[in-house]
Every structure is written in C-alpha cells, then in structure tokens.
Amino acid sequence: MRRWTGHVGVWLRVALVAALVIGVPGVAPGAGKLKVAFVYVGPVGDAGWTYEHDQGRKYLEAHDPNVTTTAVESVAEGADSERVFTDLARKGYGLIIGTSFGYMDPMLKVAGEFPNVDFVHISGFKRAKNMMTAFGKIEQARYLTGIVAGRTTRTNVIGYVAAHPIPEVVRGIDAFTLGVRSVNPRATVHVVWSNTWYDPAQEKEAADSLLSIGADVLTQHQDSPATVQAAAAAGKFAIGYNSDMSRFGPKAFLTAPVWHWGPMYLYIAKQVEAGTFRGDDLWWGMDRGTVDIAPLGPGVPPATRALVTAKRQAMLAGHLDEFAGPIKDQAGAVRVPAGGTLDHAAQLSLDWFVQGVVGRIPSK
Amino acid sequence: MCVGRRAPSRLAAAAAPIVSVLGALAAGAIVLAASGVNPLAAYGALVSEPFGSAFGWSETLVKAAPLVLTGLAVLLPARMRLWNIGAEGQLQCGAIAAAGVAVFTAAGRSPLAVPSILAAGMAAGAVWCLVPAVLRAVLAVNETITTLLMNYVALLLVDFLIYGPWQDPQGRGFPLSPVLPAPSRLPVLVPGTRIHLGVALALLAVPAVAAILTRTRWGFEIRVIGDNPDAARYAGMDLRRNIILVMAAAGALAGLAGAGEVSAVSGRLQQGLSPGYGYTGIIVAWLARLHPAATVLVAVLLGGLFLGGDALQISLHLPIAIVYMLQGLIFFFVLGGEQLARYGVCFRKRPAAAAEHRA
Numbered sequence: 001m002r003r004w005t006g007h008v009g010v011w012l013r014v015a016l017v018a019a020l021v022i023g024v025p026g027v028a029p030g031a032g033k034l035k036v037a038f039v040y041v042g043p044v045g046d047a048g049w050t051y052e053h054d055q056g057r058k059y060l061e062a063h064d065p066n067v068t069t070t071a072v073e074s075v076a077e078g079a080d081s082e083r084v085f086t087d088l089a090r091k092g093y094g095l096i097i098g099t100s101f102g103y104m105d106p107m108l109k110v111a112g113e114f115p116n117v118d119f120v121h122i123s124g125f126k127r128a129k130n131m132m133t134a135f136g137k138i139e140q141a142r143y144l145t146g147i148v149a150g151r152t153t154r155t156n157v158i159g160y161v162a163a164h165p166i167p168e169v170v171r172g173i174d175a176f177t178l179g180v181r182s183v184n185p186r187a188t189v190h191v192v193w194s195n196t197w198y199d200p201a202q203e204k205e206a207a208d209s210l211l212s213i214g215a216d217v218l219t220q221h222q223d224s225p226a227t228v229q230a231a232a233a234a235g236k237f238a239i240g241y242n243s244d245m246s247r248f249g250p251k252a253f254l255t256a257p258v259w260h261w262g263p264m265y266l267y268i269a270k271q272v273e274a275g276t277f278r279g280d281d282l283w284w285g286m287d288r289g290t291v292d293i294a295p296l297g298p299g300v301p302p303a304t305r306a307l308v309t310a311k312r313q314a315m316l317a318g319h320l321d322e323f324a325g326p327i328k329d330q331a332g333a334v335r336v337p338a339g340g341t342l343d344h345a346a347q348l349s350l351d352w353f354v355q356g357v358v359g360r361i362p363s364k
Numbered sequence: 365m366c367v368g369r370r371a372p373s374r375l376a377a378a379a380a381p382i383v384s385v386l387g388a389l390a391a392g393a394i395v396l397a398a399s400g401v402n403p404l405a406a407y408g409a410l411v412s413e414p415f416g417s418a419f420g421w422s423e424t425l426v427k428a429a430p431l432v433l434t435g436l437a438v439l440l441p442a443r444m445r446l447w448n449i450g451a452e453g454q455l456q457c458g459a460i461a462a463a464g465v466a467v468f469t470a471a472g473r474s475p476l477a478v479p480s481i482l483a484a485g486m487a488a489g490a491v492w493c494l495v496p497a498v499l500r501a502v503l504a505v506n507e508t509i510t511t512l513l514m515n516y517v518a519l520l521l522v523d524f525l526i527y528g529p530w531q532d533p534q535g536r537g538f539p540l541s542p543v544l545p546a547p548s549r550l551p552v553l554v555p556g557t558r559i560h561l562g563v564a565l566a567l568l569a570v571p572a573v574a575a576i577l578t579r580t581r582w583g584f585e586i587r588v589i590g591d592n593p594d595a596a597r598y599a600g601m602d603l604r605r606n607i608i609l610v611m612a613a614a615g616a617l618a619g620l621a622g623a624g625e626v627s628a629v630s631g632r633l634q635q636g637l638s639p640g641y642g643y644t645g646i647i648v649a650w651l652a653r654l655h656p657a658a659t660v661l662v663a664v665l666l667g668g669l670f671l672g673g674d675a676l677q678i679s680l681h682l683p684i685a686i687v688y689m690l691q692g693l694i695f696f697f698v699l700g701g702e703q704l705a706r707y708g709v710c711f712r713k714r715p716a717a718a719a720e721h722r723a
Contacts, residue, residue, distance in 0.1 A: 037678065041636075043685065070679075071681075077636035078636040078637040079625065079636060079638060080639060083671075087423075087674055091678060102540070105632070164539060165537075195523065348536060
C-alpha cells in the first residue's frame, strides 16, 4: 500500500510539471479575429430560446468576417457558469455572451477579473464598464399575437401556459391580453403555471387542463412545442413562442412571437471591434428586427391577416404602443391612465395582471 | 446469463477499469470521427482541460469536492446494503439551511458564521435523510424509492423559497435568494483560485469515513449488518438504530456538500445549484467499489471529465450531445467492465459445471 502511494506521489509531481508546461498559453488560432463565445443554459435543439440564440450566433458568423464563434451548451447557472466564463476569458475570447438570467452574478464577477474582455448578459439588470445587458421588446410581438387570438377564439376562453412567475413572463401575459382585449373585450386569458422552461410532459398537462375548461386558442412561454402539439391534437388553435413552431401542428398553428438575435449580436460585435463597447442596456424592438411574429398560419382568415399587418406596420412606425393607457388591473383599478404608458422601469419589475387575465401570480 | 468467477484475480480487478476505459475511448473515437473531429485531438483536450493547467486542476478540485461528499453519502449506507438515492435532495436541503442561517439569522454575520452554516447544512441533510431512514427502520419501507422521491420534494422546496418568501427584494422578481453575507462565505484557501474550505472538508471527510468503517465498533456493526443482517441480529446488534444512524450520517455528508456549494460557489440559493451531484455520487461510490479512499480518485476523474466536456465544446465545437455520449460511453464501459471482471458469461442454458461456482 505504501509503495503504491509512493508511486502516486511521483506521478502527481510528473503531472504537475507537465501541467505547468502545457499550461503556458499558445498563440490562438485565427489570431486577429474577434473570438466570440456564447454560453447557453440548455441544449441548442431544433426550436426554442437557445436555438434562436444559436441562430443569432450563426448570423453573426455569416455577416462579420472578422469574428469566429463558439458555443457552450447546458451550462448550469449556479454550479458551472463562473468556471465557463473564466475559462473562455482565459482562452482569449474577447466577447462573451450569456443567455440566461441566472448567469448575472457569476458574469459580473468574471467581468471584474477580466477588464479587457467584454460581456453581454441577456435579460439581466447588472452592468459594468465591460458588461452590458440586452433584451428585446417581445411584448410587441405578444400584443400582435393577442390580436390574432382575440379574433380567432369562438369560446372567448384563451389559455396561456406560463413558465416561471418572473416579470418577463408576466409582461408577456399582460401584453398578449391587451392585444386580445383590443379586438375582443369579452375574451379572457386563463393562466396556468408550468414552473418550467422546458418540460414537454408538464407543459402538455398544463395545456390539456386549459383545453378542458373550454379554451380554443392556447399560447405559451416555454421552449418546447408541447402546447402547440396539445392544441393540434385537440383540433384547437395555438400560438407558439421563440421559434416558428408551425411544423409541430400545421393546421393548429396561428403564429408565434419570435426572436431574431442576429442583428443585435452583429451590432455588439462591431462595437467591440471598434473599441466603442460600453456597459449599455440594449432593449431592441420590432423596428430593429430583434422580435417579430412568425408567418400567419392557414387558420387565420384574410380580415384578421389584414388587421394584424396594419397593426404591425403601425408598431414599426412607432404609432402603436402595446402598453399605452388606459390599463386596468384585475381588480379594475386604473394602473396606467389614458394618454400614459407603462415605462421601462415599471415593465422590468411588472408583478400584476391586467384586466382580462384569469389567474394569479404565485407568492404575491 | 452471468456466472460468478471463482476468484477474480487481482490482475483482472486492476486491469478491468483500464481495459474498460480503452474500450470506451475506442468506441468514442468512432463517434468523434463520424462528427468530423480528430479523436486524438479530442482526447488531448479532454485531458489537458482539467489537468493541463493550474486553473484546470483547481477547477477540477472544486468540481470534485461535492462529488466526494455525495459519493460518501451513497457509500456509507451501501456498506450496510441501504441504497441512498437521495443525496441530491439532502444536498439541496443542506444548501437551503446554510443559506437560511446565513441570510436570515444573526449567526450568518457573526465570526462563527462559517461553522454555523456548515452545521446547519449537515443537520438539514441529516433530517431530510431521517424521513426515509425511520420509514425503513420502523415500517420496512423501501428506502431506494423514498430517498429518490424526497429529491423532488427538496427541489420543489427550493423553488418555493426562491419564488416566494426568500426571494431577493432587490432581485426584480427573479428566483434568487439574497446573496449570502461575506462572513458566511467559505474562505478561499488558495489565492487566485476557487479552491475553498469545502474542498478541504471533503478531503477530510474521506479518512473520517474510512476510520469509522475500519476502526470503530459502529463501523464493524455496519459491515456485519451489510454482510449478514441475520447474523448481526443474532449477535445482538440493533439494526433499527444503525439504519437511522447511518442514514443520518449520509444525509449530513450530502448536506455539507450543499452548504459548501451555496456558500462558496453560487453565493445564493438558486436553481442550477447542483447539476445532479447527488446522482453522480451514486456513480462515484460504485466506481470506487465502496472504498472511501477511492472516491477521491473517482471524483477527481469525473470532475475532470466534466471539465473536459467544456473544452470539447469550446475548442472543438462539438455539440453537448456528443460530449454526453462520450461521457456515457466511459461510464457504460467502466461499469460493464466491473461486471465482467467479476462474472463470466455463459451461453449454455444450465451450466452444470459453473453452477457450483455461482457467487
């Protein structure tokens, strides 16, 4: 036994010497190009939140010859993210983009340790000189899809399979409902929380529960197409999220709020290349192409198509604000007076439902 | 069917894992070549990422620490033939208690903060494991099922707290607890790295568990009960008491891992605190053949394997699915090799000659 541990000691020393030798950083391949790394909380897959960020990565690579990119999938927020950010910074990545809110503190810490590396945190609110936050006004697209839902429903019961009770999700529910009620004041939006970002079984169950109370149009906030599939199986209609989910229920699919991160990532990379990157907060809307709605499905009649197209144009021209007052909450109290709007800060910490939503926000 | 080998030779026992890993690497090479990556480059990255730099070594140790503890939390009851599948939940409860004491009590800001939160984490892990332990000891309820199910309850408890009463008031509605105050953060032992006090405690837990098993009366009872419960009962050993004690000790070990992770690594209670350390602990215990000292080696190798996965993604642009496949192949071959080292395969229906050798 002692002899064996003696050997281990020798090998450990050999390994340590080897470690020091190999550990000396070499010249990075593709020197001169900006190395951009993306850190994802889930696998890329073939639809959904992470998939769209990876589409953005590919767009960046295709449109900027001066960058090379890499991606790290399924990085746990609490346990692994700090190591992965540090590792990427050490490996010479000049721009590191993390696409989940739980990366906030680890990224801020690593940004402090690597002042020459620029960081982008999607959906967070902490910034530094070399760390910006970025997001998109997906609520604009939610509002438009709400119009489609409000015009489509016959039962006036619309189901919303909500993800986790955070302001981003609440914002989506409110904007969607405002869109619904703008064309159909008698319709209500029933919310069921799945408490998941990706769990097809649980989300299908939530969708089924909404169908069972008479909902004939469903929408969702999760990455999986389970809600679209559940609606399709029941012969009802569905509005997806993140990606064009039409192939999961071609007849049932009405549209979806979708993300196009490419242009924003290209803009950010150009800032880094030009040395003008700052710890800004980007909050891009439909006018810059970051958010939009998926092509309308065959179930959307021509009159609704025309209406949605007109509203979309008005939004692009800046004439339509999805959070324009008057907005009443569930109790009927006026939260935003006529002529006013829900400002950016209020949107970021939104924790109440508008009139027309049936359901409540847990723990409130 | 499997037939017990008469005497697995020392050579076979030592060679099995090496042959298994080589087999896994050969199978993995096919997968890698099919995805257009030079297998040698991939294996080079797999080794040099965790073990090729001081940074890699330090991060491997940080990753290995909770695996050592959850490995021990599985190993200790397994020596008594109790299957603790609940180290994940015990770890989460340890994290909850540690975060709770750190954020919401005066102890969390006192000079005794670190011992307080560690004790709280161990106590919570032990209590969480006591539920299946008592059910098993008193009502003979299968602990494999109950410890597993308690994991889901623990994860839901974390969710409840971070979406509800423990949500950070400054967190803008995100599901995070407040940050643990500075006195409650485990100190970093090696400046410039993330090697924290929890790593040292995990390494100290190994000789402690080994000493309990081999040098104490309690450890003797554990081993006797594991080998032959009837003989143990006949010898007057208290099975119920031992079940409860062993499971509580296991829960405390996993709870310590949770306290270390929340205090030293994530800094607050949140989702993704553990990417399945409790479940990986089962693999650690098994690959270590239930020997405490071997858990360190296995945990370091597994930790290194996870870090190597980073490099495969970053440098070789392999998708996570290929990384998981490689890691899965290695587990599959090593566990399969273990089986083959102990059992031969016989294709006849009723092997008359081999039957008498059956273990």
